[in-house]
Amino acid sequence: MSAPILLFLTTVLLAGLGFALRRRPLYASLSSSLGALAIALFMLFITLDEPYSIAGLSLKISSQYQLLGRSLVLTDVNRAAVSFMYFAGAFAFGAAWTANLNRYFYSLGPATLFLMAASLMITPFVFAAIFIELAVVGAILLLITPEYPAMRGGLRLLALSTIGMLGILLSGWMIENTGVTSSTPQLARQVTLFLAVGFAVLMAVPPFHIWLPNSAEESNLYSVAFISLLMQSAGLFFLLRFLNSYVWLRDNQAFFDGMKVVGLITLILGGAWSISQRNFGKAVAYAMIADVGIMLSALGLGEVDGFRLALGLLGTRMVGVIVLVMGYNQLLRHAPQADFGYDLRGIAYRAPLAAATTLIGMLSLVGFPITAGFPGRWALISLMGGDQLIEGLIIVAVSFILVLTTLQWAYRFLRTDKGGQPVEMPFGPRLLSYGGIIICVVLGVFPQIIYPWVGEAASGLLQLIGGT
Amino acid sequence: MTFFEQASIILDIGVAVTGILLILADRRMSIMIILAVQYLLASLLVWATLSLQVAAARLVTGLVVTAILVLAVRNVGLGTRFNRSRILPSGRPFRLISALLIAVAAVGIARGPWVEILELPQVVSLGALVMAGLGLLQVGLFDAPLRIGVGLLTILTGFEIAYGIIEPSLAIIALFALVNIGIALVTSYLVMLAAEKFGDEVGI
Numbered sequence: 001m002s003a004p005i006l007l008f009l010t011t012v013l014l015a016g017l018g019f020a021l022r023r024r025p026l027y028a029s030l031s032s033s034l035g036a037l038a039i040a041l042f043m044l045f046i047t048l049d050e051p052y053s054i055a056g057l058s059l060k061i062s063s064q065y066q067l068l069g070r071s072l073v074l075t076d077v078n079r080a081a082v083s084f085m086y087f088a089g090a091f092a093f094g095a096a097w098t099a100n101l102n103r104y105f106y107s108l109g110p111a112t113l114f115l116m117a118a119s120l121m122i123t124p125f126v127f128a129a130i131f132i133e134l135a136v137v138g139a140i141l142l143l144i145t146p147e148y149p150a151m152r153g154g155l156r157l158l159a160l161s162t163i164g165m166l167g168i169l170l171s172g173w174m175i176e177n178t179g180v181t182s183s184t185p186q187l188a189r190q191v192t193l194f195l196a197v198g199f200a201v202l203m204a205v206p207p208f209h210i211w212l213p214n215s216a217e218e219s220n221l222y223s224v225a226f227i228s229l230l231m232q233s234a235g236l237f238f239l240l241r242f243l244n245s246y247v248w249l250r251d252n253q254a255f256f257d258g259m260k261v262v263g264l265i266t267l268i269l270g271g272a273w274s275i276s277q278r279n280f281g282k283a284v285a286y287a288m289i290a291d292v293g294i295m296l297s298a299l300g301l302g303e304v305d306g307f308r309l310a311l312g313l314l315g316t317r318m319v320g321v322i323v324l325v326m327g328y329n330q331l332l333r334h335a336p337q338a339d340f341g342y343d344l345r346g347i348a349y350r351a352p353l354a355a356a357t358t359l360i361g362m363l364s365l366v367g368f369p370i371t372a373g374f375p376g377r378w379a380l381i382s383l384m385g386g387d388q389l390i391e392g393l394i395i396v397a398v399s400f401i402l403v404l405t406t407l408q409w410a411y412r413f414l415r416t417d418k419g420g421q422p423v424e425m426p427f428g429p430r431l432l433s434y435g436g437i438i439i440c441v442v443l444g445v446f447p448q449i450i451y452p453w454v455g456e457a458a459s460g461l462l463q464l465i466g467g468t
Numbered sequence: 469m470t471f472f473e474q475a476s477i478i479l480d481i482g483v484a485v486t487g488i489l490l491i492l493a494d495r496r497m498s499i500m501i502i503l504a505v506q507y508l509l510a511s512l513l514v515w516a517t518l519s520l521q522v523a524a525a526r527l528v529t530g531l532v533v534t535a536i537l538v539l540a541v542r543n544v545g546l547g548t549r550f551n552r553s554r555i556l557p558s559g560r561p562f563r564l565i566s567a568l569l570i571a572v573a574a575v576g577i578a579r580g581p582w583v584e585i586l587e588l589p590q591v592v593s594l595g596a597l598v599m600a601g602l603g604l605l606q607v608g609l610f611d612a613p614l615r616i617g618v619g620l621l622t623i624l625t626g627f628e629i630a631y632g633i634i635e636p637s638l639a640i641i642a643l644f645a646l647v648n649i650g651i652a653l654v655t656s657y658l659v660m661l662a663a664e665k666f667g668d669e670v671g672i
Contacts, residue, residue: 067639068637068638068639068642069637069638069639070637070639127639127640127643130643130644130647131643133647134643134646134647134650137647137650137651137653137654138650140654140658141654141657144658144661146661146664146665149661149662149665149666151613151658151661151662152611154658155611155613155616155658158616158620158651158654159607159616159619159620162620162623162624162647162651163604163623165647166600166623166624166627169627169631170631173631173634173635177634
């Protein structure tokens with residue numbers, strides 16, 4: 001038995017269970033979450049390519065599976081990243097039952113998760129782009145559902161991801177076959193351009209972000225967050241693998257400088273767009289885009305601490321975003337006509353806990369002190385130091401704008417009491433809301449719980465993290 | 469000029485014409501027929517430059533994709549016309565001029581120096597770029613799911629013609645077939661969902 005096949009079979013089992021339990025969201029959510037968690041732990045700690053015995057049975061799990069002349073390989077380079085994806089999935093599935101999602105979420109979600117994880121295992125790794133595209137094709141069915149039939153965002157995602165895939169495949173081929181090195185700058189520029197377009201699509205960097213706000217406005221925000229988190233995580237790991245594999249790219253300071261500039265522009269645009277929104281979902285989408293800008297700025301430092309920090313930010317954004325969208329879906333139950341987030345005035349009087357969960361999730365996403373998102377930003381500014389004062393000031397200024405955006409929404413939530421008694425949240429969602437708030441605050445106060453662990457997700461990338 | 473080169477040029481013209489016709493056609497039935505013909509011509513182009521087996525695999529994939537779309541479109545009426553987009557310019561003269569401009573630009577790029585990096589035969593790069601360009605135009609011009617789906621499939625077909633030569637592996641053929649079929653299935657789902665939820669409100 002090989003580990004990739006085991007991963008595939010267990011995910012199929014999970015998806016099957018999710019399908020069987022599709023009319024019981026709580027059980028489907030629990031089974032998906034616990035299943036994804038078990039897979040994540042199994043993939044992290046399993047002994048590969050060495051025989052061992054369990055209860056008298058001799059077992060050997062190989063790390064490789066051949067597929068039509070190509071390999072899916074689980075090694076020390078990618079196993080932590082694969083586990084990270086499944087941990088992210090477990091976290092997202094755990095609260096999904098509160099979000100009133102389409103009933104096929106629990107069968108399509110694990111399938112999407114597997115394809116994203118497979119993109120981390122395929123060798124040659126440039127084929128990862130095709131697996132991400134396949135995952136996006138499945139993800140469209142999570143975004144556009146009979147309950148949320150508007151299609152603009154989903155169609156844009158499909159079109160952009162297809163074009164991004166082609167860009168990455170082409171650049172991968174050029175890197176492998178045209179002899180790109182540090183001494184062929186013109187060729188390197190052409191390849192980098194294709195590569196940049198591909199990754200900009202995966203990471204939702206403007207102007208390739210357009211699907212995200214559209215989907216946030218017209219689809220269930222929980223699904224949008226799930227897809228966006230998975231895509232951006234897979235995109236980030238993919239980018240790190242590129243950097244790990246090609247010394248000319250790793251040694252190209254202009255590439256990192258460019259990434260930092262793009263990151264800062266993304267941050268500024270995300271912040272400016274977020275504060276100008278009248279729709280809460282779109283404001284969240286732009287805050288997520290700004291957060292991508294922070295991650296790119298960390299990567300743009302071009303040093304090991306920056307790469308680890310980017311991964312840490314990936315972990316904390318997952319916490320903040322899931323708490324946010326969980327609270328928001330509870331909030332929408334009390335909104336008039338569920339108007340997709342346009343009129344939320346006075347909603348905090350009817351659903352105080354949901355409003356608090358939403359706002360704390362948002363504060364965490366935008367990096368407010370004592371929330372999960374803050375230590376990463378603080379560390380980034382510290383890493384930039386006095387040498388990059390302007391960049392540091394931009395990060396502080398945009399973070400301030402994003403906090404103002406959150407306060408503006410808090411004001412709207414509290415502005416006019418439209419009457420009606422506060423409705424107590426049922427026990428399950430209440431428990432998850434308190435849990436989410438506590439996690440956001442605890443990770444803000446004790447960041448060492450998550451940062452070193454998530455930073456380890458790239459520990460197998462020896463050329464990159466080893467600093468050789 | 470060899471027979472295969474002459475045939476390839478004719479096939480290049482053929483895929484360009486089908487690409488333009490896909491942009492001009494308004495009836496769903498016509499689009500399905502043109503798409504099938506385009507897959508046939510693209511497969512012949514692959515045969516002329518690669519091998520019969522690869523071409524056959526591409527043709528089968530193309531026909532499966534077309535069949536999936538036909539099944540979905542049959543539910544909303546094969547003979548019906550698309551509604552005109554209210555936002556984007558969509559008159560036939562506009563579409564024709566845009567398509568011709570894109571085709572000419574693709575020919576220009578195919579003769580440019582950067583294609584030499586890929587070391588592709590010019591007949592292949594020409595056909596691939598024309599299809600990719602016209603597919604891209606279709607994605608940009610229309611907002612109906614069927615149109616966008618067909619546009620993406622056209623881009624993919626063009627890309628596959630070129631990529632098949634530079635990366636001739638079985639895995640790539642299989643993975644691209646999966647992507648094509650995946651896009652066709654999603655497009656079918658969206659076409660039926662749009663028909664059910666919006667009726668004539670949006671172009672299907």
